[in-house]
Amino acid sequence: MESTTIKSNFKSEEYFINMGPQHPATHGVLRLLLTIDGEIIKKVEPDLGYIHRSIEKMCERDSYQQIVHLTDRMDYLSANINNEAVCLCVEKALELEVPERVRVIRTIIGELTRISSHCLWWGVMGMDVGALTTFFYGFRDREMLNDIFEETCGARLTMNYNVPGGLMFDIHPNFVSRVKEFIAHFKTKIPEYDRLLTENVIFQKRTKGVGILSREDAISFGASGPVARGSGYSCDVRKYHPYSALDQVDFNEPLRTEGDTFARYSVRIEEMWESLSIVEQLIDNIPEGEYRVPTKAVIKLPKGEYYQKVETARGELGVYIISTGTKSPYRLKFRSPGFSNLSLLNHIAVGGKIGDLVATMATLDLVIPDIDR
């Protein structure tokens, strides 16, 4: 009797802790229900819905031009790529050929958006593992891109630059020179990122061998983007289903086989180099021509189902439109990369420490509005 009391007194108990919806590491209003034993994570349950705005339902009400504006508010860090996805899908349905100039500009802006998104991710990644300075370095370089976007279309984050049939405006006369300036600047900055964070011993110890995701699991959880490529699963939509001007450029798909947090990190750093090279190949060869094909004021898609996928900074974004021939879709479904990437969090974080969870979550690069929509 006596001994059992002592035993139960000293039993180590699992306890429950609420991470979020207001927590610095969840980068938004994600709520994680953690079951912890001391510092070791036993279970992670994401609880979604805190920023659900029923975007898909709103799409059923709006015209196709209006839908483009809604997509900005999903994954706001790759807003332009989301816009492009919807426009490409609508153009596919209308069998509309956009001018070469539009295709090239879309690709350039898309890759710049990817760089800007990765810059922010890199800053936040550093902050999550405790190196606060990276945040400001990432934002410094992102600022140059935001200025370019602002000059081009008037908005810095939610750009709405694409419309079905082309672009909202032509590019600014300064665009080419400013992008070149940025390329020259950023080429000196990625090595700086490496010196500050990648090569740091503490950072490598924190990320190597942590949150390992095998290739099989990456495929079965439907992971995409840098998360899947960090596990050796080649899945770049830009390679396999090139859209816009991506078939004209030569670029590599960075792949890592380790599947740990550091692999996902390095894939993103290499992606920045690749995006830079894509922009570099295209920036001198923007063809002359129209920046927009005129479309009808009210776009009505022919009856049928249409699907278009693009590679956002986070992975594969799919737009699936079912049209009944009216001015708005009967049903529109977004296949967002963040949702499937979040679903594997429990799988890879269990068994790690709280610090590991935060580092792992940072390399999943979650944008919560993209998950909740």
Next chain:
Amino acid sequence: MIIGLSITRDIHDWLYGAMPEWAASLTEMVLIALVYLGIFAVAGLFLVLLERRIAAWFQQRLGPNRVGFQGLLQTMADALKLLSKELTGTTKADTFLYNLAPYFVIISSLMALSVFPFTREFQAFDINIGLFFLIAVSSIGVIGILLGGWGSNNKYALIGAMRSGVQTISYELSVGLSLLTMVLLTGTLQLSQIVEVQKSGWLIVQGHIPAIVAFMIFMISGTAETNRAPFDMVEAESELGAGFHTEYSGMKFAYFFLAEFINMFIICAIATTVFFGAWLSPFGITESIPLLGVFWFLLKTLMLVFLMMWFRWTFPRLRIDQLLTLEWKYLLPMNLVNIVIMAVMVWLNLTIKF
């Protein structure tokens, strides 16, 4: 109490002339306590500002530069704001412990500050176990952190407090042992005597290689002991929100915050005293002006403070198990070997003396 500067001597004589001895010494104690409280507050506020400006410099920002000349009054303004804020608390918290915690932290820092030899004979009390007193008193602070974490009735605070307990107990060993290495050279724990020994060369020169190793271990474990990045497990903001002081607001929070900066100052001041000759000027260039000792002491300390800030704004944070591995598997064995080397060196008289 030894106070050698002439103005304090005058006050001392006047007090003893004007009132009975017990009243005079009581008044003197209160006066000295007030002076140290003043030093404490000013140093804390200045260090907060310094940290913010240095962080801004590292991060390509401007930092606070609007309130007063170059933002000198910014932290005053912040302190006033914190004073006027509501003191919130949690329900079902252990109110007594919750309220007690900040005072433990602040008192331990304040007590430790009193033994430093800022310049010749400018020392509130010079006890013969000075170094031991410093180590003992500065580790009282962790009790405050543990109480705060426990009393808050918040799981994040509790995790932070437990981490702090583990961390301080581990790194206390390295702090103590690395200082002990230097005590082998000085042969005394009294801080004024340690300074006296260094008149024939700062200890880091006297003890050369083992002293440099001891200094490096001391700075690493000192950073860990003050819970600063890269060892800020206690308040790892991306993991635990604000850690042990999550539930504190207003002036109680400010106490924790100030104490952190004072602790950093204390660690650097210990390093200055033990390794870099406290108030002694390099090559004795200002030997004849004792007041300049304060300048040298603060200069050396602030350079070490800068080093610690440099750590903080460059390195990522360690994980809790890596933190313990570093201490128990690397620093501690290195430290023990280092002590033996130092002992052999002192025995064979291999020290460098001028």
